Amino acid sequence: MRLLRVDHIAIVVPDIEEGLGFWQTALGLSVDHREELPEQETIVAMLPVGATELELVQPTADTSGMARFLARRGPGLHHICFKVENIETTLAELKARGIRLIHDEPIAGAGGRKVIFVHPKSACGVLVELVE
């Protein structure tokens, strides 16, 4: 397996517009695009920084995993995502090494790309996403 780069870093916030105040005004970043992810009950705004993007994530339903995370831990860093060459071979390698995953198969992430999530229990408490 080879991680190509940090694809994005996700930050959960109660309100994207309010959250953008800091990243845009104070740090000078710009929103590349916004996207609604109905399956994950979130809306996201992507802000490029070099070859990486910051992903501000706002839950759209109180019942979503993201909303529960926000209620429990407050706003802040949520997960990091690495770009890999091939998601299917990556998945097979992780399974062969006994790494605990959130889903058994790739799911659709932002931009419709195939993603998998490694469970924080297998990754030093970090929710790790891998995207092709």
Add this chain to the structure above:
Amino acid sequence: MRLLRVDHIAIVVPDIEEGLGFWQTALGLSVDHREELPEQETIVAMLPVGATELELVQPTADTSGMARFLARRGPGLHHICFKVENIETTLAELKARGIRLIHDEPIAGAGGRKVIFVHPKSACGVLVELVE
């Protein structure tokens, strides 16, 4: 102000050797170097991924801020660091915008580089480091 790239992403762990198991064996990353930061009472291991590094951080004293974070929240994502062109002008711009900082002046970070930290209260709950 212009953020050039994500310099590093810090992950706090109780034990670096144990923590490396996942990042090295499962994800195929390698340690570029290790460093002890006596002022911050930590040891760190840096693992490059593209233009960014993962920084595994282990507290070396129970009294350090990092040790208290670990005791309170468990292992996981701790802060993100962005590279900027000039730390002094960045500091002046942040102060002029009323952004809350951890220290009033730049301090020495890993590799002896000048760094500043933005307080999570000003940054959506995220501890943000800026390095020249």
